[in-house]
Amino acid sequence: MPSASPVTRSPALHGRDAEQDALLRLLDDARTGHGGATLLSGAPGTGKTALLDFAMEHADDFVVLRTRGTEWEARLPCAGLHGLLRPVMDRLPALPPAQASVLAEALELGAADGGLALPAAVLNLLVAVGRPVLVCVDDVHHLDAPSRESLFFTARRLAGESIALLFTADDDAAPCDIPALSLRNLNDEACRRLTDDLAPPGLTEDLRTPLLEIACGNPLAIAELIGSLSPEQLTGAAAPPETLPQGGRLWRAYARRLALLPGDTAHMLLLLAADPDLDMLTLVRATEPECALSVLEPAERAGVIVRIAGDRYEFRERAMRPVVYAGASPARRRAAHRLLAGALEHDHQRLRRAWHRAAALDGSGERLADELAAAAAAASSHGGHPAPFLAFERAAELTAHGDVKAARLAAAANRAWQAGLPQRARSLLTRLHSLTISEEVRGQAELIHGSLELRSGKTGSARDELLAAAEWLLGHDRGQAVRALIRASEASYLAGDNHRFLATAQRAAALRRPDDPAATQLMFEYLAGTAATFRGRHREAADPLRRVVELADSVHSPSVLAWAGAASLLLGDDAQALRLSSRAVETARVQGAVSMLPQVLDFVIQAEVWMGRYGSVTANAIEGLRLAQESGQLNSAAQHLAWLAMTAAVEGDEETCRIRAGSAIELAGAHDLGIAGALSNWAMAHLDLAAGRHADAAKRLRATARIDGTNGHLVVRVIATPHFVEAAVRTGGRKQAEAALRVLDRWVGSTRSPDRLALAARCHALLAAPDDAEDLFRSALDLHHQGFSEFETARTQLLFGSALRRNRRPGAAREHLHSALETFERFGARLWVEQTRTELRGAGEAVRSPRPKAAEKLTAQQFQIARIVAEGATNREVAARLFLSPRTVEHHLRNIFTKLDIRSRVELVRLLS
Structure with missing residues (x-):
């Protein structure tokens, strides 16, 4: 009996669940005598061969026959059948003599007369094997015609047979009469999981991001790009790749497809490759009007390019663009750039025109460099070709x-x-080391490097570099020098180093001039107001902070607008803070300032936390975390993780809160981030309070008072005071609570914020004697109703209701507890809901659980996911609704099934109905 062909183990296939299921069904059907055929079609590198490997791996009980079509053997009749059928030719005597003779002659001599005998012999030989058979043919479009026709004949006659035929073909060459599965590029989640499988240790997120952008979801591209990384690229000393590896499998596959196109079409594709923003009008202006469209038709028919909105063409596989460009000679590339420069006539095309003139070397190098640098300086960073940094880099080279x-x-x-x-x-800054540079340029380089360190390195190193940058810049660019100082102060703020923050602010104050521009004035006022606040001089801080807000309307820098938002927070004007920080976000998006978005989103989040908008906090923190990770800004990532820990604490999701807080604290320890550690401790303390663990909460919040930079921070200590007072009162820490409240009172008293005043009044109520507490609670609720935070209003109602119940006034208690319960249920705050229901039961009211009894063991987030899944949503739909990744939803769903002791979604529906 013949044995199967050798089976190679394939790596994990990501993002191909549907295709794998289809192949398993094909095999199962063949096992039961219901044979069939499937064609896997897709662009080169999309994983067709990997799926063949998968099928062979799951065909242990099959005889597996495999071959590959090649261009070199496509003209040899029956070469494909020769490679495929040799392992089972010992079954040839089982065929009718005429068919056996035809098949033997075809395989030995390549003879094929085009009749029925050869295809019938192939089918009967496979049937004669006597066991289930899996036939795998890679690149069936490259098989010789007799082999291909015989196999397609067989594929159409498998009913009642234990045979499965599996073919692969490129998109533009796939036959149309075989049931097909079309492989598209992987989604983002699958790309990241594949990268995790293939990446060497230490692959940073800011290197991963450009690789995935080049790969465009193509699995082979991801593998080849990761395999091509140099040690210098892995350490960050060299720039990441910009194209696929030249000479790699995918590059060669693209080059072969392009070689089949006519020469004039190749010329037109070169123009598209030289300028990805090229529209049809400019293309026609640069070429012969009567032939431009017709010349592109062969490329469009071959699937190389597609027409998109805006009267433009783009490469269907974006990674093909550099292959087209690199395939042309230098002379042809220069000629293409010269044509394009001549066709770009408008002012808004200034940068593109200068770029093409420089690429064509259409003039003296210095003149071209000046023109390109001037155009890059005036250009926005938001999209478009070329990116300004590339233009400056090219100008430097000239x-x-x-x-x-x-x-x-x-x-x-x-x-x-x-x-x-x-x-x-970083790689561009490294090139400065070989040059003799002026103090001004050195200061600019130090400012950039210090800013990079501020977002991804240790805050102490960032502060030192930024202070040095300020000294280098002082005599040349005061605005940039002040910006360096304010970023140095930010490094101290992130570290929780109040002493160094105040020293930097004092250094900046000595540089003020009355004729400074608005943005520089704003920075000075911000530092002065913040420093006074940190010294506890809130009345002194008010005037400079108000001037910051007044000046904000005249500036257009995202970071400066964000500082104005921070000033509004210190003044207690949360609505104004949200308006200014949201404007900072939109400005950053319009300007293409991607690196600024994680920071300005953090200021939006701070305003939203004060206003109790936790749904928006989650959405913005998820975006901020993603952007921070993609751009390698680990310090910003830590803060967004801490905010996400806080929203998980609000929801009562203990597992998620601990994971997020733990990750943030780990980053905080590695990067000297006192604020991220303190925020994470605050989130965990919120969780402890919600679960009734008051001693644990008090202990965590005492840690925010540390001055050693380890999970301690002055600002977090003050804003977390309401939680600390609540925990300390329950655990005998009255004196500490009173001391903390005095600090909060001084700040809150300087603002007109009803939300902050309400929190202070609540703290006083918790510390007051029973006879005085009621009036203070009522005052707190009156203030809450003038503010924004429904969640904190409910927390005050819970505490007031609890106090009334203990004072034997159950009727009055129930009124406040019901209002609190309604709000907590709306927020999905499971632990607070449970606390409130316990208080209601203590007040004499029978309270039913809103969940089925079997689901009570689920966390708030697990119950939310289970309920949405029970409604019929897919994992991806659940992820979209809850701002999670599909992988996270899958992890939670496994835990849900385990906790509920069920195995399927059907059982989940039955349980929750």
């Missing part, structure tokens, strides 16, 4: 004068950093 060259490299690094490409920025 520049002979060392200091000007260095200034342009520094400008390129700054624009790369703004665009969210920190590794590219």
Whole structure:
């Protein structure tokens, strides 16, 4: 009996669940005598061969026959059948003599007369094997015609047979009469999981991001890009790849497809490759009007390009663009750029025109460099070709004068950093080391490097570099020098180092001038107001902080607007803070300042936390975390993880809260981030309070008072005071609670914020004697109703209701407890709901659980996921609704099934109905 062909184990297939299920069904059907055929079609590198491997891996009880079509054997009749059928030719005597003779002659001599005998012999030989048979043919479109026709004949006659035929073909070559599965590029989640499987240790997120952008969801591209990384790229000393590896399998596959196109079509594709923003009008202007469209038709028919909105063409596989460009000679590339430069006539096309003139070397190098640098300086970083950092880099390459060259490299690094490409920025800064540079350029480079360190390195190192940058810049660019100082102060703020923050603010104050521009004035006022606040001089802080807000309307920098939002928070004007920080976010998006988005989103989140908008907090923190990770900004990632821990605490999801807080605290410890550690401790303390663990909450919140930079921070200590007072009162820490409240009172008293005043009044009520507490609670509720935070209003109602119940006034208690319960249920705050229901039962009311009894063991988030799944949603739909990844939903669903002791969604529906 013949044995199967050798089976190779394939790596984990990500994002191909549907295709794997289909192949398993094909095999199962063949086992039961219901044979069939399937064609896997898709672009090169999408995983067709990997799926063949998967099928063979699950066909242990089959005789497996496999071959691959090749262009070199496509003209050899019956070569494909020869490679495929040799392992089972010992079954040839089982065929009718005429068919056996035809098949033997075909395989030995390549003879095929085009009649029925050969295809019938192939089918009967497979049937004669006597066991289930799996036939795998890779690149069936490259098989010779007799082999291909015989196999397609067989594929159409498998009813009642234990045979499965599995073919692969490129999209543009796939036969149409075989049931097909079309493989598309992987989604983001699958790409990331594949990258995790293949990545070497230490692959940073800011290197992973450009790789995935180049790969465009193609699995082979991901594998080849990761395999091509140099040690310098892995350490960040060199820029990441910009194209697929030249000479790799995917590059060669694209090159073969392009070689089949006519020469004039190839020329037109070169123009598209040289300028991805090229529209049809410009293309026609650059070429012969009567032939431009017709010349592109062969490429469109071959699936190389597709027409998109805006009267433009783009490459169907974006990774093909550099293959087209690199395949042309230098002379042809220069000619293409010269044509395009001549066709770009409008002012808004200035940067593109300068880029093409520089690429064509259409003039002296210095003149081209000046033109390109001037156009890049005036350009927005938001999308478009070329990116300004590339234009500055090219201008530097064309520049002979060392200091000007260095200034342009520094400008390129700054624009790369703004665009969210920190590794590219670092590699550009590294090139400055070989140049003699001026103090001004050195200061600019230090400012950029210090900013990179501020977002991804240790805060102490960032502070030192930024202070040095300020000294270098003082005599040349005061605005940039002040910006360096304010970022140095931010490094101290993130670390929780109040002493160094105040020292930096004092250094900045000595530099003030009455004729400073609005943005510089705003920065000075912000530092002065914040420093006074940190000294506890709130009345002194009010005037400069108000001037910050007044000046905000005249500035357009995202970071400066965010500082104005922070000033509003210190003044207690949360609505104004949300307006200004939201404007900062939108400005950053419009300007393409990707690197700024994680920071400005943090200010939006702070305003939303004060206003109790936890749904928006979750959405913004998830976006901020994603952007921070993609751009390698680990310090910002830590803060967003801490905010996500807080929203999980509000929901009562203990597992998620602990995971997120633990990750944030780990990053905080590694990067000297006192604020991220303190925020995480605060989140965990909130969770402890909600679960009734008051001693644990008090202990955690005492940690926020540390001055050693480890999970301690002055600001967090003050804003977490209401939680600390609540925990301390329950655990005998009255004196500590009173001391903390005095600090809060001084700040709150300087604001007009009803939300903050309500929280202070609640704290006083908790510390007051029973006879005085009621009036203080009522005062707190009156203030809450003038503010924004429904959640904190409910927390005050719970505490007031609890106090009334203990004072033997159950009727009055129930009124407040019912209002609190309604709010907590709306927020999905499971632990607070349970506390409130316990109080209601203590007040003499029978309370039913809103969940089926069997589901009470689920966390709040697990119950939410279970309920949505029971409504019929897929994992991806659940993920979209809850701002989670599909992988996280899958993890929670497994835990749900385990806790509920069920195995299927059907059982889940039955349980929750």
